[in-house]
Amino acid sequence: MRAPDERKVSFWEQVNVLHVIVALNVLLFFFGETVVDLFTESDPGSSGHERIVAWGGVSLAALAEGRFWTAFTHMFLHASPLHLIGNLLLIWFAGSRVMMLLGAKALVQVYFLGGLVGVALQMAIDAGVTGSTTIPIIGASACACATGFALAAMLPQERATLMLYFIIPVNLRLWTLAVGILVL
Secondary structure: OOOOOOOOOHHHHHOOHHHHHHHHHHHHHHHHHHHHHHHHOOOOOOOHHHHHHHHOOHHHHHHHHOOHHHHHHHOOOOHHHHHHHHHHHHHHHHHHHHHHHEEEEEEEEHHHHHEEEEEEEEOOOOOHHOOOOOOOOOOHHHHHHHHHHHHHHHHHOOEEEEEOOOOEEEEEEEHHHHHHHHOO
């Protein structure tokens, strides 16, 4: 019989890619809400949040100006605390299962591919419906949905309880939940 491993695991050995994604989302949200105001000249017409959205939000106009980083930075910026919390709940719960089933590399691929496809669709809809190509898009909603869809595709019959308005429990199959989110 082998003796149990007495070695203590350091904090950094426990950190995984899901922790990094969540931390980046939270840190950049608070950076945009607080720190940007401290390090920029005061402009009574705009807040730190507006400045960070202008820098990191993606739009066809931003891409045409050569700001290609916005295709990725928009995935880590959020409009409000509720927007952030809603996305991170889905990313955390679905992402942990996706990572357990497929691995960390697949989770990163789903996250970024979902964000890129989602923002491309949103920009196409914005351009087609409103004719606008300048409105910056932010949020990890497409990343969160892609993570949820990946889990639903792998485990379509798995049941999950959705807390409607954080009060009413609704028990659904993952595939039914994914289709409902897609319709919305």
